[in-house]
Amino acid sequence: MGMTMTQKILAKAAGLDKVEAGQLIEAKLDLVLGNDITAPVAITEFEKAGFTQVFNKDKIAIVLDHYTPCKDIKSAQLCKQAREFAHKHQLTNFFDVGQMGVEHALLPEKGLAAPGELIIGADSHTCTYGALGAFSTGVGSTDMAAGMATGLLWFKVPSAVKVTLKGKLQPHVSGKDVILHLIGEIGVDGALYQSLEFAGEGVASLTMDDRFTISNMAIEAGGKNGIFPVDEKTMEYINGRVSRPCEAFAADPDAVYSREVVIDLDKLEPTVALPHLPENTKVVSEVAGTPINQVIIGSCTNGRIGDLRIAAAIMKGKKVASNVRCVIIPATQEITLQAMKEGLIETFIQAGAAVSTPTCGPCLGGHMGVMAEGERTVSTTNRNFVGRMGHTTSEIILASPAVAAASAIAGCVADPRA
Amino acid sequence: MKVYKYGANVDTDVIIPARHLNDPSPEALASHCMEDIDADFASTVQAGDIIVAGPNFGCGSSREHAPLSIKSCKVKCIIAPSFARIFYRNAINIGLPIVECPQAAEEIQAGDQVEVDFVTGVITDATQGKTWQAAPFPEFIDGIIKSGGLLNSLKERGVAK
Numbered sequence: 001m002g003m004t005m006t007q008k009i010l011a012k013a014a015g016l017d018k019v020e021a022g023q024l025i026e027a028k029l030d031l032v033l034g035n036d037i038t039a040p041v042a043i044t045e046f047e048k049a050g051f052t053q054v055f056n057k058d059k060i061a062i063v064l065d066h067y068t069p070c071k072d073i074k075s076a077q078l079c080k081q082a083r084e085f086a087h088k089h090q091l092t093n094f095f096d097v098g099q100m101g102v103e104h105a106l107l108p109e110k111g112l113a114a115p116g117e118l119i120i121g122a123d124s125h126t127c128t129y130g131a132l133g134a135f136s137t138g139v140g141s142t143d144m145a146a147g148m149a150t151g152l153l154w155f156k157v158p159s160a161v162k163v164t165l166k167g168k169l170q171p172h173v174s175g176k177d178v179i180l181h182l183i184g185e186i187g188v189d190g191a192l193y194q195s196l197e198f199a200g201e202g203v204a205s206l207t208m209d210d211r212f213t214i215s216n217m218a219i220e221a222g223g224k225n226g227i228f229p230v231d232e233k234t235m236e237y238i239n240g241r242v243s244r245p246c247e248a249f250a251a252d253p254d255a256v257y258s259r260e261v262v263i264d265l266d267k268l269e270p271t272v273a274l275p276h277l278p279e280n281t282k283v284v285s286e287v288a289g290t291p292i293n294q295v296i297i298g299s300c301t302n303g304r305i306g307d308l309r310i311a312a313a314i315m316k317g318k319k320v321a322s323n324v325r326c327v328i329i330p331a332t333q334e335i336t337l338q339a340m341k342e343g344l345i346e347t348f349i350q351a352g353a354a355v356s357t358p359t360c361g362p363c364l365g366g367h368m369g370v371m372a373e374g375e376r377t378v379s380t381t382n383r384n385f386v387g388r389m390g391h392t393t394s395e396i397i398l399a400s401p402a403v404a405a406a407s408a409i410a411g412c413v414a415d416p417r418a
Numbered sequence: 419m420k421v422y423k424y425g426a427n428v429d430t431d432v433i434i435p436a437r438h439l440n441d442p443s444p445e446a447l448a449s450h451c452m453e454d455i456d457a458d459f460a461s462t463v464q465a466g467d468i469i470v471a472g473p474n475f476g477c478g479s480s481r482e483h484a485p486l487s488i489k490s491c492k493v494k495c496i497i498a499p500s501f502a503r504i505f506y507r508n509a510i511n512i513g514l515p516i517v518e519c520p521q522a523a524e525e526i527q528a529g530d531q532v533e534v535d536f537v538t539g540v541i542t543d544a545t546q547g548k549t550w551q552a553a554p555f556p557e558f559i560d561g562i563i564k565s566g567g568l569l570n571s572l573k574e575r576g577v578a579k
Contacts, residue, residue: 024558037439041482044442049569053579067440074440124480124504140482140508146568149578154558154568188427189474193503222474224503277427364436364479383478385431387454 002252006195009135021159032147033121036064041141055151061093063103071367101332104128104300111241131211133230160195162257165202167266172416175210176400184281192222209306273398294377295408298329302380311405312344321411326353419466423528426472430484447487465492476505511568522550
């Protein structure tokens with residue numbers, strides 16, 4: 001019986017020839033990540049346990065991205081704690097305001113994730129780096145503390161759901177529609193304790209930004225990770241970013257999957273997830289016209305340059321509807337600069353959108369777009385749980401950058417193809 | 419011990435809303451526990467009470483603040499058919515007992531008096547006069563729990579400095 005792509009990476013990191021689903025292993029970590037919310041808890045536990053040294057100062061990344069630039073005194077205290085720890089242990093990959101970006105857009109951009117690597121992060125969307133053919137997964141702060149101290153962590157080897165992609169995406173349809181459609185099909189616990197392994201001829205047509213978006217939301221199906229095969233586009237992306245040796249793994253032809261789901265990209269339509277679960281999906285045309293108050297374009301899911309290009313193409317020469325507040329947040333400084341060079345930022349500002357420095361802010365109801373009672377946002381973020389973005393009676397409709405931009409102009413949920 | 423009962427997919431945003439993550443002290447986390455799903459929880463919960471819920475408990479964010487807030491309320495354990503995987507890890511790593519038992523999770527009602535024997539895995543509902551057998555933890559995970567959490571187990575093994 002063969003191994004899945006995920007199982008091969010885990011076997012290598014555990015120093016084993018073979019692993020199988022359900023097996024508990026201890027594996028070596030290539031990178032340990034935390035942010036301004038989770039790292040402070042990890043640091044407190046690390047110090048409380050009496051640990052004095054990190055396992056490798058080059059293999060720990062701390063990114064201050066959630067409540068930054070600091071929204072209040074308490075979040076400033078947390079950043080201070082993380083900053084002091086990073087300096088004390090001389091962490092190479094500490095990203096403060098001015099260098100930081102939304103962590104899961106930043107790390108691949110900085111070459112800190114590569115094919116075949118094993119990455120943990122005290123942030124659930126750490127699964128994003130599966131787009132590069134890495135095994136990456138979200139963990140808690142105690143796991144982060146353990147990882148920082150030892151470079152090791154325990155894992156239960158997952159079984160996998162195979163997601164076979166056929167065909168090619170149509171205009172105004174993107175990676176976000178693929179992952180929302182998949183979550184709608186299998187549910188928010190459809191991949192619980194399992195990997196999502198993407199395969200099929202349809203993979204080749206997806207841009208890296210599409211793949212990052214898809215892997216990013218594997219957790220929204222309960223998945224441990226969401227992984228793509230390594231191809232020319234992957235190598236082109238890491239070329240110039242990653243100089244260390246890395247290894248591309250492929251699933252064995254006789255790998256066993258618990259289930260296979262086939263998605264025909266040709267037939268996929270712009271898809272949204274209605275409140276209050278990412279599995280409440282509808283084709284956008286079914287809910288077009290739904291009143292909204294706000295549009296957010298950004299986040300670790302959809303704040304990359306490809307996302308901004310899609311939004312700008314729709315918003316160019318148009319105005320954000322008078323009943324809508326539109327906030328656009330490029331995910332990193334590099335993306336912001338590129339968007340400036342291409343004139344995208346000018347397009348957004350002339351359309352009447354607010355453009356922000358990188359932050360996770362509104363996605364988790366932190367700052368930069370918190371909702372009042374009864375308000376509704378179309379958002380390119382990843383979760384639409386009760387109270388996620390503000391008041392418990394506020395609502396979030398998850399959507400692609402194309403749907404979000406079209407909705408900002410129309411003043412209600414809108415189909416970008418209309 | 420009395421039971422608080424909730425539905426499926428209880429997410430970490432309702433267990434501890436992100437607006438309270440800027441203060442990770444146990445007291446602050448406890449005072450806002452379950453606030454967006456049950457506004458009375460934090461003020462009525464007593465040491466030893468039990469949470470019973472539907473599948474995929476703790477889905478969403480990786481925030482360890484979620485199990486920490488429940489632990490800080492001195493909840494004895496959580497019984498559910500399944501837990502979201504990061505929540506599952508976090509609960510074990512910090513020593514918050516969780517029990518996977520679909521039948522008990524379905525049949526136990528809010529307000530029931532329930533006892534859990536962690537050695538045998540037997541769940542007893544005195545109100546209904548019923549008992550259920552939960553699946554035992556694998557030995558490796560049981561070891562972490564017995565050490566009092568992940569970091570203690572690493573210290574015992576001498577793998578960290």
